[in-house]
Amino acid sequence: MDRNYIYLTILMLVLAIGTLLVNNEPKLKQIEPQQLLLEMVQPTRYVTTDQIAKMIIHGDPSLELVDVRSADEFEQFALPRSVNIPLDSLINSSSLGYFGIPGTKVVFVSNDDIAADQAWVLTKRLGFKGTYVMRGGLNCWMETIINPQEPSEGSPNTAYETYAFRKGAQQYFTGAKAEVAEGSKVKVEVQRRKKTSAVAGGC
Amino acid sequence: MNKELATNKEPKYINPYLGGVLLGLLVLITVLITGRGLGASGAIKSTVVATAHVFSPEQVKSNAYMGKFISDDHSPMYTWLVFETIGIFLGGLLSGVVFGRVKKFRTDHSPRITSRTRLIFALIGGMLFGIGSQFGRGCTSGAALSGTATFALGGVVVMFAIFGTGYAVAYFFRKLWI
Amino acid sequence: MCPLIPNGIISSGWDFVIAIILGMAFGFILEASGFSSARNIVGVFYGYNFVVLRVFFTALIVAMVGLLYFDYFGWLDLSKIFILPTYLTPMIIGGVVMGVGFIMGGFCPGTSFTAVAIGKIDGIVFTIGLYFGIFIFSEAFPLFGDFYTSGDLGNVTITDATGIPASWVAMGFTVVALAAFWGTMFVEKRVRKNMTEYKF
Numbered sequence: 074m075d076r077n078y079i080y081l082t083i084l085m086l087v088l089a090i091g092t093l094l095v096n097n098e099p100k101l102k103q104i105e106p107q108q109l110l111l112e113m114v115q116p117t118r119y120v121t122t123d124q125i126a127k128m129i130i131h132g133d134p135s136l137e138l139v140d141v142r143s144a145d146e147f148e149q150f151a152l153p154r155s156v157n158i159p160l161d162s163l164i165n166s167s168s169l170g171y172f173g174i175p176g177t178k179v180v181f182v183s184n185d186d187i188a189a190d191q192a193w194v195l196t197k198r199l200g201f202k203g204t205y206v207m208r209g210g211l212n213c214w215m216e217t218i219i220n221p222q223e224p225s226e227g228s229p230n231t232a233y234e235t236y237a238f239r240k241g242a243q244q245y246f247t248g249a250k251a252e253v254a255e256g257s258k259v260k261v262e263v264q265r266r267k268k269t270s271a272v273a274g275g276c
Numbered sequence: 277m278n279k280e281l282a283t284n285k286e287p288k289y290i291n292p293y294l295g296g297v298l299l300g301l302l303v304l305i306t307v308l309i310t311g312r313g314l315g316a317s318g319a320i321k322s323t324v325v326a327t328a329h330v331f332s333p334e335q336v337k338s339n340a341y342m343g344k345f346i347s348d349d350h351s352p353m354y355t356w357l358v359f360e361t362i363g364i365f366l367g368g369l370l371s372g373v374v375f376g377r378v379k380k381f382r383t384d385h386s387p388r389i390t391s392r393t394r395l396i397f398a399l400i401g402g403m404l405f406g407i408g409s410q411f412g413r414g415c416t417s418g419a420a421l422s423g424t425a426t427f428a429l430g431g432v433v434v435m436f437a438i439f440g441t442g443y444a445v446a447y448f449f450r451k452l453w454i
Numbered sequence: 455m456c457p458l459i460p461n462g463i464i465s466s467g468w469d470f471v472i473a474i475i476l477g478m479a480f481g482f483i484l485e486a487s488g489f490s491s492a493r494n495i496v497g498v499f500y501g502y503n504f505v506v507l508r509v510f511f512t513a514l515i516v517a518m519v520g521l522l523y524f525d526y527f528g529w530l531d532l533s534k535i536f537i538l539p540t541y542l543t544p545m546i547i548g549g550v551v552m553g554v555g556f557i558m559g560g561f562c563p564g565t566s567f568t569a570v571a572i573g574k575i576d577g578i579v580f581t582i583g584l585y586f587g588i589f590i591f592s593e594a595f596p597l598f599g600d601f602y603t604s605g606d607l608g609n610v611t612i613t614d615a616t617g618i619p620a621s622w623v624a625m626g627f628t629v630v631a632l633a634a635f636w637g638t639m640f641v642e643k644r645v646r647k648n649m650t651e652y653k654f
Contacts, residue, residue: 292505293635305476307517311457312535357473364564365567365570366474370482372571379572402584404558408550410548413541415563421514427623433540434548438552441549444553446500
């Protein structure tokens, strides 16, 4: 009888010590692969350059531009108000604080939309909501906003409206850029998510 | 101690550690299924609210505490804990039948006190437990056991308060039990 | 995956059927462990019967360690389970009142129901006492309504409050419980030698 109790005591201790070994690292929350696939095949994550331009011009505070190119490229040219998080340091704990803030839209920007898409998949996999990709990347930005092409004759009215907007945006960005270059560099105010505990209450 | 008497009348209880493991697994299963633990005092609270509601509905609605548990679409008895408590009763009865402990009504008490003393103290103890369980947001099963098992701070607080006080005052009530 | 009902895997229509089944298992275990007798329960405070300590702490460590493993394997979403809210001072006072009630009445609510089931009059009286206690509490509630909600810390876990990881908490409880099981075995043997009127 006593020997059985000794075995049981040891078993219980081993089980408890086991929890120390397995639960030491706080796990990152992940979503199911099926769910991820479902979101990947939907184009809803894409935001056009026009929409981004509009949001920057209106000073939309919910917009959070994240540039995933290397730091060198970011130095050469970057969108106003954007933050540089190179793709290879995306899942640092310090970078993750930018994502998943309720009410903000994180938009990934790269030269094309491939690197931005990769960043988007990573954040989705980690279960963050509210992340998007700028369609076409900075190449598309150059084509549409910085050097907009006048629509050919016979194009529908909307094409002319878009063109008019892009012309205006072009002035805004090229002009605004010159001002920034002259003036002192303004530190970008960035919202960070507060660290939340793993277990929140309620059911 | 009379050995023969002890073995003859020894109640057939299961091994306490077996009981503990089963109870632990039950708490685990309950959390897995319902997302919350077991409880007991909540059912009495529902009964209080329900009976008071029958006698004076207006007073219950205006009562700051009971009014919280009144809703128009169902009776206050229609809660998870009430059904669980019916289950506790049935389970206790089943175990009593299986192990042959369901007998005629009786009171167990220390030979040094009368049944009447035992019943008076049981009534006072029950009242204190009822009052305390409302402040503690649960009793030994709801707060101390299920609360602590789900790592809630409140559960640990209640558990230590109950057992700590129990040991602190045990000396004064020793006549009741030994 | 789990918890099943909050995640909608079992529809909430089954709630009450499940409640009765789980309750029956609860009642059966309590009665079968000897909790239908107040003298067995209170023995834990006088050192002649530690069945409460054994059952309670075994259940506690099994459930704690089990929850951690279920969380680790991803079968249970710990963030979706109900965490008892903490109201520090009312809970301490409530626990103290319950502790006195425990010694005087010899039951706690769950065990008194099983005592009623096998025909113990003291269990019935205790349950009636519970009813009146809660009734008195409700009627007198306006007197201490503010106190009732004081010290509100929200639905905090031990980890939130102290920073100790859950697995260390479980480990601590396990070590203390196992040490207590071995220690009380010897205490019980010594105390029982001096008792003659109690049938074990």
